[in-house]
Ligand SMILES: Nc1nc2c(ncn2[C@@H]2O[C@H](COP(=O)(O)OP(=O)(O)OP(=O)(O)O)[C@@H](O)[C@H]2O)c(=O)[nH]1
């Protein structure tokens with residue numbers, strides 16, 4: 001649903017409801033520690049759902065080959081270990097983990113700005129959903145972008161707080177989900193190649209700082 005309320009008004013309206021929830025839970029929302037809580041919660045939820053009220057960021061692309069350098073055709077590009085947090089649409093609790101995005105350079109020879117891939121992940125993560133839809137949306141966004149890749153694969157690997165802190169309370173279980181598009185859908189060897197690249201990326205143990 002589109003909302004025409006200003007950010008301030010939205011925060012005020014959400015905070016009012018959070019206050020009511022606190023009261024229903026048996027808390028005293030006027031006690032010192034809770035006075036600012038409804039507004040903090042409102043701001044946190046607005047931040048974690050910002051994609052509902054904003055447009056997808058631009059995916060800036062660069063054309064390879066224009067500088068006379070021959071690039072390897074069908075080069076696979078992997079952006080790995082992109083940390084994300086999102087909200088599960090069933091409980092509105094966070095699920096947090098990593099997303100890996102790989103694509104095969106298309107016939108136009110375009111590559112995406114590295115940070116733009118991270119921005120796209122963060123954008124689609126910023127709303128309530130299930131993890132399977134998150135990886136699918138990221139894959140579709142890249143396929144439909146100016147990048148025009150031959151294929152995209154998006155792997156999500158996350159811990160869901162709704163299963164960690166409540167319900168089954170499993171502290172170890174993780175959800176792994178994979179969305180494949182284009183050549184990755186049909187070519188199993190190519191998919192396996194990405195999995196091997198991820199293994200290398202995990203093994204290299206390269207950390208700055
Ligand atoms: N596949 C998938 N399931 C999810 C995701 N996030 C939450 N869920 C699951 O959504 C389901 C909702 O099930 P319900 O039975 O309606 O909710 P519930 O009574 O709170 O279920 P429990 O968590 O089993 O206590 C649960 O099994 C959650 O683990 C997700 O991203 N992907």
Ligand SMILES: [Zn+2]
Pocket residue numbers: 088089090091092093160162163
């Ligand atoms: Zn959940």
